[in-house]
Amino acid sequence: MNTGHATTGHATTGHATTGRPPGRDPAALLLTALRDADISVVASLPDSWLSPLLTAVDADARMRHVKVTREDDALGVAAGVALAGGLGAVVCQNAGLLVGANALAGYTHLHELPLLVVAAQRGDVDDGFYYQAYKGRVVPPVLDALGVPYHRMRGGADPGLVTAAAGQARLHRRPVVLLLDRESLLGEAAR
Amino acid sequence: MRRLTLARTVAAALTADDIVICSLGSAGRAWREAAAPNLTYYASDPMGMAPSLALGFALARPGDRVTLIEGDGDLAMNLGVLAAIAGAAPPNLRVVVFANGRYETGGGQTLAGRLDLAAAAKACGWERAESPPEDAGEADVADAVRRMYAAGGPAMVVQAVEPEASPYPEAGRWSQAEDKAVFQRELAAREQLGGRS
Numbered sequence: 001m002n003t004g005h006a007t008t009g010h011a012t013t014g015h016a017t018t019g020r021p022p023g024r025d026p027a028a029l030l031l032t033a034l035r036d037a038d039i040s041v042v043a044s045l046p047d048s049w050l051s052p053l054l055t056a057v058d059a060d061a062r063m064r065h066v067k068v069t070r071e072d073d074a075l076g077v078a079a080g081v082a083l084a085g086g087l088g089a090v091v092c093q094n095a096g097l098l099v100g101a102n103a104l105a106g107y108t109h110l111h112e113l114p115l116l117v118v119a120a121q122r123g124d125v126d127d128g129f130y131y132q133a134y135k136g137r138v139v140p141p142v143l144d145a146l147g148v149p150y151h152r153m154r155g156g157a158d159p160g161l162v163t164a165a166a167g168q169a170r171l172h173r174r175p176v177v178l179l180l181d182r183e184s185l186l187g188e189a190a191r
Numbered sequence: 192m193r194r195l196t197l198a199r200t201v202a203a204a205l206t207a208d209d210i211v212i213c214s215l216g217s218a219g220r221a222w223r224e225a226a227a228p229n230l231t232y233y234a235s236d237p238m239g240m241a242p243s244l245a246l247g248f249a250l251a252r253p254g255d256r257v258t259l260i261e262g263d264g265d266l267a268m269n270l271g272v273l274a275a276i277a278g279a280a281p282p283n284l285r286v287v288v289f290a291n292g293r294y295e296t297g298g299g300q301t302l303a304g305r306l307d308l309a310a311a312a313k314a315c316g317w318e319r320a321e322s323p324p325e326d327a328g329e330a331d332v333a334d335a336v337r338r339m340y341a342a343g344g345p346a347m348v349v350q351a352v353e354p355e356a357s358p359y360p361e362a363g364r365w366s367q368a369e370d371k372a373v374f375q376r377e378l379a380a381r382e383q384l385g386g387r388s
Contacts, residue, residue, distance in 0.1 A: 041250055043243075064250055066279045069271030073243040077275070080247020083232060085375060088247055106237040112368040173368075 026157035033159035071096030214241035239268030277316030
């Protein structure tokens with residue numbers, strides 16, 4: 001397998017830390033970036049860090065917000081949007097990518113259907129809960145094993161990275177994952 | 192009822208512009224055997240993912256009526272999707288479940304439990320989910336399919352079909368990604384013709 005994805009994931013670490021306007025609402029920035037990427041269907045399962053973003057998606061009449069009961073269904077919904085020629089987004093906690101591993105692998109290697117995942121990267125250095133820790137350790141190497149490109153967003157919401165990842169998904173005809181830290185999702189409230 | 196009879200019954204209820212998505216397994220093979228002219232995507236693996244794929248597709252193409260040809264084994268793998276579809280409530284999605292009570296391609300092993308999938312759909316909030324009796328005749332099943340299309344979506348017919356051996360077919364010549372490309376090119380050609388076939 002091409003293990004370049006590991007490089008991809010780590011090489012983009014820190015990409016998000018420059019050029020952002022300070023103090024702006026990260027949910028609004030991320031929502032605008034999703035819209036700018038021509039994404040109008042968002043399938044989700046919640047996480048406390050995702051609450052502002054999901055509230056913003058719900059409040060935007062241009063967004064179709066699909067609530068699912070398992071993350072693999074969110075991936076399926078986004079893949080269906082791709083089959084129709086568009087690009088859909090999944091918003092979930094990183095553990096949802098473990099639930100959705102078979103779907104991610106199938107859409108990456110079998111169907112080649114693009115979609116964008118915006119995932120809360122729980123269990124990293126900014127997360128104070130022991131029960132979340134395994135997710136931070138396990139999810140990146142699982143994505144590497146699945147051959148799914150991923151990029152870290154750290155230190156604040158980075159709309160440019162959302163746009164770039166959506167473009168990569170379309171170009172590569174594959175799912176692309178963004179793993180967002182606490183500040184990228186909650187902004188100053190995370191401090 | 193034989194599964195090919197059910198596939199032909201559904202095919203007879205479709206218009207030329209209807210789009211079909213098939214789950215993996217014997218239901219999809221029955222649909223292929225029925226040789227309906229409709230644009231069809233055979234979703235293949237991962238198992239359990241066809242309903243959400245059809246949901247996303249239907250939401251992205253609100254002007255097209257979409258029918259999912261589904262197996263009861265595929266749906267049993269992921270009953271939660273019934274709630275997701277009920278919540279999103281796409282008016283253009285219909286689902287026909289071929290219910291043989293077993294994993295036909297896998298060797299005929301029976302499903303867990305005593306599933307009443309129409310009842311499960313209703314419990315999840317579907318407005319219409321009908322399950323004609325196991326011994327229903329062709330005319331009665333055709334009526335149920337017509338009622339499904341006459342209702343607002345999402346709507347479902349769950350029809351018991353006879354167990355019929357369905358061993359693995361020969362490996363296909365084209366990959367799913369290649370089939371997807373053909374499907375998407377046909378969709379694009381429709382749009383160039385004004386959105387319809």
